[in-house]
Amino acid sequence: MIAIDKVKIKGHHNVRAFHKTTLEITKDDYLTSRGDCIIGILANKGARDLSEDLKKIARNDKSFIYGVIRVKEFLDVVHGRGSSKFTFENQNKIIFRKSTFIEGSTVMINSDKAARDINREIIDLLKTEIEGEIIILASDQPLEDKEILRIVVNLNPRSST
Numbered sequence: 530m531i532a533i534d535k536v537k538i539k540g541h542h543n544v545r546a547f548h549k550t551t552l553e554i555t556k557d558d559y560l561t562s563r564g565d566c567i568i569g570i571l572a573n574k575g576a577r578d579l580s581e582d583l584k585k586i587a588r589n590d591k592s593f594i595y596g597v598i599r600v601k602e603f604l605d606v607v608h609g610r611g612s613s614k615f616t617f618e619n620q621n622k623i624i625f626r627k628s629t630f631i632e633g634s635t636v637m638i639n640s641d642k643a644a645r646d647i648n649r650e651i652i653d654l655l656k657t658e659i660e661g662e663i664i665i666l667a668s669d670q671p672l673e674d675k676e677i678l679r680i681v682v683n684l685n686p687r688s689s690t
Contacts, residue, residue: 531668532582533684536623538569538663540600540655546644552596552607552625553634553644554663566624566644568598568655569663576634577620579665586667587611587636593668594637596625597681598651600661604681605648606674609640611667623663636665 541560546552548566556572586592592611597604607625618633625637655661664681666672672680 530586531666531672531680532580532586533667533680534574534580534583534665535684536579536663536665537571537573537660538655539571539660540568540658541570542656542658544568544652544655546647546652546655548644550627550643552640552642552647553622555622557621568644568647568652569661572623574623575620576617576623576636579617579623579636583665583667584615584617586669587617588613588615589669591669593671594625595666595668595672595677596637596640597664597666597677598647598661599664599681600651600654600659603648603651603654604678605642605651606677607637607640607642607647609637612638623665 543560545565551566553566554569554572594609596607622634624634625640
């Protein structure tokens, strides 16, 4: 079983993406240079707003969580795990964590990437305040990158014109 949700974000000139253990997006309309884990602001969703289907799958200790960051033609995939301890209480932000720390904004633990690991072409574009999106997938089975990307492309087919 797979559930998908999409979160729109906007970059900011203060996007630094140097944090080594977390990656965050926020609904806030500002970003200070201290927020080095934040890659996007003005998100249209926080953890609480994610689909109930996604939350149901993600709340299983054996679930797999994937985040696909898409800005223009660039994609980066973050792999991690779900947890029965997820609460999805935070209405303002979404966080992917390399650690197993969980609080209301955590939607992925044991991730293989944090902010500093994201493709720098994506980060450079986000610094220009461009819009992007993060597609979050929750699955009860592990997925290969080619399958994740197929799902994402079919979710949002692009016109060839």
